[in-house]
Amino acid sequence: MSMEQLYQDIILEHYKLKSHSGRREPFGAEVHHVNPSCGDEVTLRVDLADGRVRDVSYDGVGCAISQASTSIMSDLVIGQPVADALRLHDEFLALMQSQGKSEPDEDVLGDAVAFVGVSQLPARVKCALLGWSAFKDATLRATAEEDE
Amino acid sequence: MSMEQLYQDIILEHYKLKSHSGRREPFGAEVHHVNPSCGDEVTLRVDLADGRVRDVSYDGVGCAISQASTSIMSDLVIGQPVADALRLHDEFLALMQSQGKSEPDEDVLGDAVAFVGVSQLPARVKCALLGWSAFKDATLRATAEEDE
Amino acid sequence: MTVTDETEVSMALDVAAVRSDFPILTRDVAGVPLAYLDSANTSQKPRAVVDAISDHLLRHNANVARAMHTLGAEATGAFEAARAKVAAFVGAARPEEIVFTKNASEALNLAAHTLGAGLRPGDEIVVSVMEHHSNIVPWQLLAQRTGATLRWFDITAEGRLDLDRARAEGLVNERTRIVSLTWVSNVLGTVNPVARIAGWAHAVGATMVVDGSQGVPHLPTSVAELGADLLAFTGHKMLGPTGIGALWGRYELLASLPPFLGGGEMIEVVRMDGSTYAPPPHRFEAGTPPIAEAVGLGAAVDYLTALGMDAVAAHEREITEHLLTGLSQTPGVRLLGPADLDDRGGAVSFTLTTADGFEVHPHDVMQLLDSRGVAVRGGHHCARPLHDRLGIATSTRASSHAYTTTAEVDRLLDALAYTRDFFGGAR
């Protein structure tokens, strides 16, 4: 795999762009996730309303893969029904665990298909998943809060 | 080395004989020595008088090598000047550490030359030395007591 | 291997084929072929295990987790694949339930330090008098640190846990916090009713630790059937290399335990004024782990799985039966532990007395046997309290594994007769 395939232009763009970064009010839950072996960190907030993801915002430090993945993730999930957003998480997780063996569906995953190359690099899969895992965690917590 | 060379008749005799075994009064010092890896143990008493070894007595459990060595040692040192007895210890130690490469002097070591085969077996050297080390330790302690 | 010696045919295993995988078994010792009957001490290693280690060190070596370049990814992949293999071998629910340690002793100390962190005076820890020192001393040290009380199961005349006495004494009771028992005794061969005792422990809210050092290498293992909360075992007794052992634990239990050794890889965030820790298993694996050793253990587990642990166990039963029968017919032999095959592993210990009534010390037995190429262990086998309990200082032990033949057992029996004569004055 060439580096151009791994770091697709859209990844480099989002790495510098960091859509939705900077933590915002209001939010239903905030979580802090860390990849201990590499030091990547993200603090991520989720705001849910009427069964939808109203907002995602975050502060993170990390590599191009983790930063771009979080940025693209937030673009994809904001405005979606919670159930759809979580399904998207599962789709992305499946792609990352496929060891390069799956053909991602751009209709489902949108720009997140750009990470297909990462799934061939076990050491980097955690990077691509950092923001997504934080999103799922925060969403489940925010849902639990709402239910109370 | 054949087993007959290792376990010379004199060793088997002393194994069953255990000269001077059974702890006796009076004594100047008593010590307890253990080979932790094999469980051999000896509790040994030394009585010194007028610069001589007046008595050695002991209770021990252990293999033929350790028991016979203690028995022969006690026969050799009882009645000797302390300095000569300690020199005998050093001679025997040197023999044991020779890895089968030394020609022991029967005039010096007496029956203890029978252990020459043991010096070729690193795992058994500790067995042959158990009683001798206990004797040296007890003698040094008894000397210290006398000096006080 | 093409020639199948009659003595190397077993109902369960093609032992000749197995033996051809173990180069050391073709060695001479003292001018005669080796008969290795000391597998409970450490097992021999098949070439596949040694090759896996060499290949890893010479072709794929890098640090794990933290090294992310190609070699690092290969090393990490091999290391974590080994964890998954070991997890499957003991029936763990997930690979993260396996913590790699340096040996079973470290695994048991890890259990004692983490489970025992909150113990207080009045709390009780229960072991048995038949334990290996590695399942006694860590608990003694824990009791000293915390003021908790160490209690223990006694044994019956047959060498089994004395359950009646334990029940009568209320050994396991509402003060009990931890019960730690060996699955199979390394001296008596007894297979303990671990699941039953785990029931007692769980009924009073205690944690059940099992020392599987002599079980996992020889019997099909299912942590669920054992009923254990934690299970310690060691690589070098299961055809794997030295330098590696494992602690299996229920994931939720592991996740609730504090760290033990501190250092690289077991952390989440380190600040000078305080740190947070990684989830299991990494929380318990400080520093560079035994990487090549894990790869070797993975290969050992593959090898055993290919033989089939049922077949290995069946083969060892045959060997043990032959040994028990032979020893019962050898004058002067006193067997320690169960004489039949019910709930019995392959470690067989005994004492030897000459015709003139003289007990031959196990070191001397070992030496005479060694002069005939037969390797056994003589001593207290790291179970001094058990020997005290039996009223003896030491014993001789013969033990087997998948590569052991009845012919080797016969050589042992012959050599014992020779030893008896040698020390009995008939030489």
Next chain:
Amino acid sequence: MTVTDETEVSMALDVAAVRSDFPILTRDVAGVPLAYLDSANTSQKPRAVVDAISDHLLRHNANVARAMHTLGAEATGAFEAARAKVAAFVGAARPEEIVFTKNASEALNLAAHTLGAGLRPGDEIVVSVMEHHSNIVPWQLLAQRTGATLRWFDITAEGRLDLDRARAEGLVNERTRIVSLTWVSNVLGTVNPVARIAGWAHAVGATMVVDGSQGVPHLPTSVAELGADLLAFTGHKMLGPTGIGALWGRYELLASLPPFLGGGEMIEVVRMDGSTYAPPPHRFEAGTPPIAEAVGLGAAVDYLTALGMDAVAAHEREITEHLLTGLSQTPGVRLLGPADLDDRGGAVSFTLTTADGFEVHPHDVMQLLDSRGVAVRGGHHCARPLHDRLGIATSTRASSHAYTTTAEVDRLLDALAYTRDFFGGAR
């Protein structure tokens, strides 16, 4: 090796000959030859080390100490001979001053648990902000257990211990019980004035622990000159296998310390109601030790001694000089740690910024380098507090050993320029 490539000539060592002993160095990665610049993470192993391990496991394997038959004597002899070799390598007074552990982290935890057994609130432990997590977390855990206070040396702008500030603050004082410092920083490369700090420690009656993980593999070592009381180091960074490390200690100090891990081989007499312990080093080696790994480490020490540690150190200075010069000429590189060779080891860490002012994350640097066969480490290198102190999250590190060539360094420098362009929009 017969052909000597021009790029593989060094003043100090015949690097081409050295390289021919390391099969992994002929490997391809991503279709290009490997340039392994991650030796501070783990070193590669010469064939002699791997052969020693294989030969031991396949021809001489048995348990040690307790097994007394021929194989047991061979294994014990090999294991204790390895101890003597390691002792000589660091200038120990006697072999019994070397305790084998599983890695440097265990050695440091052993030091913390045994030295720290009697610590009380008010007592102080001193480390530095440049330590590896393995020399921080064990002391944090000790402070938590005992109520003692953890304090630390800061660093200067150049990346050296800030001795002036430490003196002004009275960092080492009459409350100090333990000072634990790294000899050579695994990130900055700084060689610390350990003997001088040992003087401070001893003047107030404190014990001096030295983390030699990055020193012993690269510099001639004399424990006496270091002034240490305890010295931890690790096999896998000094051409040896994983699964083994060592703690050297002054014998009288070791003899005064309580046990740490409990189990087989560390005992004198075990009774159910209490045990006594063996003298050092066995007191600290519970259970079956890493036997084959010790043999491998012994072979590594033989290999290094044959090269000559002075020559190894001189060679690494050449490599480091080449690297420092090259990096200083590479745009966008910010060096962490000393820029000159005075008191400097071979670990060189840096950050990389693109022409448009964007800091490239070390994982991305690592990935791009890996695609060109160059293996480096990106991350916090188990030294997060140091990175915090430097105001950065992570860095990229290149590091060398006896087999490293200036040609490999040149490939790194080229790949860094490519990386900078790649992320700087110049692709």
